[in-house]
Amino acid sequence: MKNQPPNLYPPSLAIRLLRWFCEPALLEDVEGDLEELFSNRLKNGRRRAKWLFYWDVLLLFRPGIIREIRIFKGQTNHIMFKNYIKIAWRNAMRYKGYTALNLLGLIVGMASSILILLWVQDERNVNAFHTNGDQIYQVFRNMRQSNGQVNTGTSIPKPLGDLVKSEYTEVAEVAWLSWSLPMDIARDNQAIEESGRFASPEVLTMFSFELLLGDSQTALNSPSGLLISERVAEKHFGPNWRNEAMGQVFKVEEQFDVQVTGVFRSPGTESTLDFEWLLPAQAYFAANPWVEDWGNGAFETYLLIPDTDKVQAVADKIRMEIKKHTQGNPNAGDEELIIHRFSDTYLYSAFDNGVVSGGRIEYVRIMTIVAIFILLVACINFMNLTTARSSRRSKEIGLRKVMGAARKSIRTQFYLEAFLLAGCAVAVSAVVVAFLLPLFNELVGKSLVLNFEAPETWFFLMGLIFGVGLLSGTYPALLLPTFNVIQSMKGGVVKQSGFASYFRKGLVVFQFAISTLLIIGTTVIYRQIDFVLNKDLGLNKDNLLAVSLEGDLASRLETYKNELLRLPQVTHVSGASGNPLNYGRSTSSANWEGKNPNEGYEVNVMLTDEHFIETTGMEILAGRSFSSQLQDSTNFIINEVAAELMGFEDPIGKKLSFWGIDGKIVGVVKNFHMRDLYEPIAPLIITCISPSNSSIVLIRTNENTSDALAAIEQVTQSLNPGEDFRYQFIDQAYAESYEAEQTMRTLANLFALVSIVISTLGLLGLASYSAEQRSKEIGVRKVHGASVIQVLLLLSKDYGKLILMAFVLAVPFGYYFMQNWLNQFEFREALNPVVFLFAGVIVMSIGVLTVAAKSYQAASVNPVKSLKEE
Amino acid sequence: MGKYSIGEFEEVLLLTVAILYDNAYGISIKEEIEDRLNRKVSVGAMRTALSRLEKKGFLQSEFGEATAIRGGKRKRFYKVTPYGKKALEEVMENRKKLWEAIPSVAFDFKAL
Missing domain, CATH: 1.10.8 (Helicase, Ruva Protein; domain 3)
Incomplete structure (x- = not known):
């Protein structure tokens, strides 16, 4: 050959x-x-x-010729693993501070991200328990206003459901479910007010609410049936409710008798549909004939569409149904129907112009990104610390190579070390999370658990070890085996390649950029929430109490008000049809001078009495307020938005009618926020035509609110014995409506802190390492007369530059993301450059202080110490 | 087919190995089949079939001398075992029985 x-x-x-x-x-x-x-x-x-x-x-290349696949063929190096573990342990013990720093960073990072991901998972699990969840669609209606805006609502005319049921072959079932209603459920004269809903029988079969007693097929079939929650059953029947509840008679709202046909498990936080009782929808329909009209919005309507391919067809067909059936009706609005998958309604609940525009999903996304960032920052720490201190291991690597270790086995060794450390960190952080969960739950208002019995938890933790091990171990595992044998055996410092040190610096920049980004984000969110909570809402919400008018108290409103006004703590009292900061009762029948008859507008109507303006502390901009001396029952006050909508230059005295009441405008009130700040202010008419239609009284008290509350309760109870005293402070209710945002604020604060802590730990490690490496240089400089300050500057300069770069990198991203977030608010704080500066200063000062503290230590060492050994 | 399960290609291989007697190795078998039966044989198909036959016990093999033309690699020579012979005989018997059972008119195509 x-x-x-x-x-x-x-x-x-x-x-x-x-x-x-x-x-x-x-x-x-x-x-x-x-x-x-x-x-x-x-x-x-x-x-x-x-x-x-x-x-x-x-x-x-076919079976029969191909060799058997053997992972460990012949000789194995299992024996070396023992050695790797032993050496890893010795190294960890030899440099305890460094190990602690490294582990601490990983643990803090992992624990935080586990907490966040638990929260994310919980959010994603809401409404996920319905077996048919993916096939259930909720009908929404988009009502187009003449000013171009689209209001999206869930209150659907009942005939639509009937039509779909009889004519849509694609839809297997239709379910009606009312909004949540508080009602008295009484047995043996023991009344308990609970919130619940009217539901058609299909609700029990379409959704997967669990019945503890009764048959889900038949429980809602009888018009006199009643289902109660486990909790309500326990309240009425005690612990033995399972044997006693069924068939018992309850009186609802002191009007009609119903019989218990089932008990269900209370839908917990994982369901957005909440109710403590269910009554048959047919009972409501029979008592309220108005629901049969296409022009009236009634219950929420749910469709079961088993074939996902047909969904689009249903959506196309259903779109124009309301318009088609209300043709010729003068009050008919311009509206369309859309369907939206029920399992998505929780996370994607925000509608912008009739189209889904996000909702909580944005927070879920933000938090997921934060979790990943924090984990990344922790991994970078590990990488940096390991590679920076690798010269400590250079002799070991050299010796191993001399003894015949291949690059591959050194790579295996460092991977193994990374996985071991990641494993320790995961184990400790799982314990930390288990301890922190109760605190965290309180913070986010959830009941999260780290379930060690579920295989998913183990998969997740294993995945975390694997991911972090790989991410943090790869760079050291690739870099360290490339060390030159002779150089590393000769001892001293192995000169690392330019790439390695640039890479490390790049990682530091990246780390601090993320921290800066998180701080910018936190600050913007903080300021916006602050802005929301402290914004001048157009009325004085402090010391303002809303007491709901229970029973027939509304018909004795005058007496009640006079009694209240006699209290020394009370300054003003007024009836109203709802909390002015959370109000949405509207009409499309409003008419005014010069209105184009072809245009339809939804205008809100607030029913009050003459004292409304002074009680709420609103400001009259033009005209006058209501007065008890003048006959004001057909005089109206409108807000600025309404005045603009109606196109009046001077609205005072103009004619205005709605609900068939003709009257005129006597005043314009300054805009106040009837909805949250995500939405623009809607037009409003305030009338005092029938104070007895009030559902609450607004009470202005003096500073001593707790005292006032007790006195008010006493007056209310004496006038209204046997009824609940239900009240809310307007400012508290307002703050509660931004609960999700406040939670986000707390979380964002917390995790920005975590990220900066981890980055600082990493920086601390790096700084102490470089100070140690340059100890001889520092000694020589000092011998030649350098002052401590000069050495300090020398050592800190490099890191200062890196942090500055990180800041420059973070600003544009921060600007982009936060502007996006702010844009969803109709009323928002402008993005202030001070925020960026603030974040920069914080990160900078923390970083520089860390480095300086470490460098000072190195700089103040007596040069004799560092130079005497050679 | 009786207790010996043998495919058509396997049968051809066994017979060829028998024909070649003491010169039956990969290439000679391949060429012999290609010459006599005028069909293409791929090395891959032949190799798998040969190892399969050896595993079943119809063939046995041993290494021969190394030759320069093979880059110093030895040849693997195959021999049919008695068991293999039995299998071949049975296949032939079965075929014969079937032939004999055919009525003479079956192939009398002129009658059609």
Whole structure:
């Protein structure tokens, strides 16, 4: 063979391939056969022979020829793993401070991200327990206003459901469910007010609410049936409710009798549909004939569409149904119907112009990103600390290489170390999380658990070990085996490549950029929430109490008000049809001078009495307030938005009518926020035509609110014995409506802090390392007369630059993300450059202080100490 | 097929190995089949079939001398075992029985 010209050899690539996959026992003669064949074929041309050789090798790639797959073939190096673990342990113990720093960073990072991801998972689990969740669609209506805005609502005309049920073949079931209503559920004269809903029988079959007693197929079929929650059953029947509840008679709202046909498990926080009782929808429909009109919005309507391919067809068909059926009705609005998958309604609940625009999903996304960022920052720490201190291990690596270790086995060693450390960190953080969960739950208002019995938890923790191990171990595992043997054996510092040190600096920049970003985000969120909570809402919400008018107290409103006004703590009292800061009762029948009859507007109507303006502390901009001396029952006050909408330059005295009441405008009140600050202010008419229609009284008290509350309760109870005293402070209710945002604020604060802590830990490690490495240099400089300050500057300068770069990097991203977030608020704080500066200063000062503290330590060492050893 | 399960290609291989007697190794078998039966044989298909036959006990093999033309690799020579012979005989018997059972008119195509 040797005497053949080299290009007459068979293609070596093919042979290598063959040798790789061929069963060793067969290899020799197979290869021989192929070579013989090849030399025979050479007669017909070399190129052809080569191609045929490749072809034959490929054809040999078949079972029977391919060798068995063995992961550990023959000799194994299991024995070395023991050594790796031993050395890892010794190293960890030798540099305890460094190990602690490294572990602490990982633990803090992991624990935080586990907490966040638990929260994210919980958010995603809301409404996920319905077996058919993906097939249930809720109907929404988009009402187009003449000013171009679209209001999206869930209150759907009942005939739509009937129509769908009888004519839509794609829809298997239709369910009606009312809004949540507080009602008295009484047994043996013991009344308990609970919130619940009216529901059609399909609600129990379509959704997966669990019945503890009763049959879900029939429980809501009888018009006199009643389902109560486990909790209500326990309240009425005690612990033995299972045997006593069924068939018992309750009186609802002191009007009609119903019989218990079932008990259900209370839908907890994982359900957005909440109720403590269910009554048959047909009872409501029978008592309220108005629901049969296409013009009236009634219950929420849910459709079960089993075939996902048909969803679009249903959506197309249903769109124009209301318009079609209200044609010719003068009050008919311009509206369309849309359907939205029920399992998405929790996370995607915000509608912008009739189209889903997000909702809580944004917070879920933000938090997921934060979790990943924090984990990344922790991993970077690990990478940095390991590679920076790798010269400590250089002798070990050199010796291993001399003793015959391949790069591969050194790589294995450092991967193993990373995985070991990640494993320790995960174990500790799981324990930390278990301890912190109660606190965290209180903070976010959830009941999260880290369930160690569920296999998912273990998968997740294993995945975390694997992910973090890989992420943090890869760079050291790739870098360290490349050390030159002689250099590392000679001792001292292995000069690391330029790339390595740039890479490390890049990581520091990245780390601090993330921290800066998180601080910017936190500050913006904090300021916006602050802005929301402290905004001048157009009325004085402090010391303002809303007491709901229970029973027939509304008909004795005058007496009640006079009694209240006699209290020394009470300054003003007024009836109203709702909390002015959370109000949405509207009419499309409003008419005014010069209104284009073709245009429809939804205008809010607030029913009050003459003292409303002074009680709430609103400001009259033009005209006058109501007055008890003047006959004001057909005089109206409108807000600025309404005045603008109606197009009056001077609205005072203009004619205005709605609900068939003709009257005129006497005043314009300054805009106040009837909805949350995500939405613009809506037009409003305030009337004092029938104070007895009030559902609450607004009470302005003096500073001593707790005293006032007690006195008010006493007056209310004496006038209204046997009824609940239900009240809320307007400012508290307002703050509570931003609970989600406040939670986000707390979380964002917390995790920005975590990220900066981790980054600082990393920086601390790096700084102390570089100070140590340069200890001789510092000694020489000091001997030559450098002052401590000069050395300090020398050491801190580098890191200062890095942090500055991180800041520059973080600003544009921060600006972009936060502007996006702010844009969803109709009323928002402008993005202030001070915020960025603030974040920069914080990160900068923390970073520089850390480095300086470490450097000072190094700089103040007596040079004799660092120089005496050589 | 009786207790010996043998495919058509396997049968051809066994017979060829028997024909070649003491010169039956990979390439010679391949060429012999290609010459006599005028069909293409791929190295891969032949190799798997040969190892399969050896595993079943119809063939046995041993290494021969190394030759220069094979890059110093030895040849693997195959021999039919008595068990293999039995299998071949049975296959032939079965075929014969089937032939004999065919009524003479079946192949009398002129009658059609």
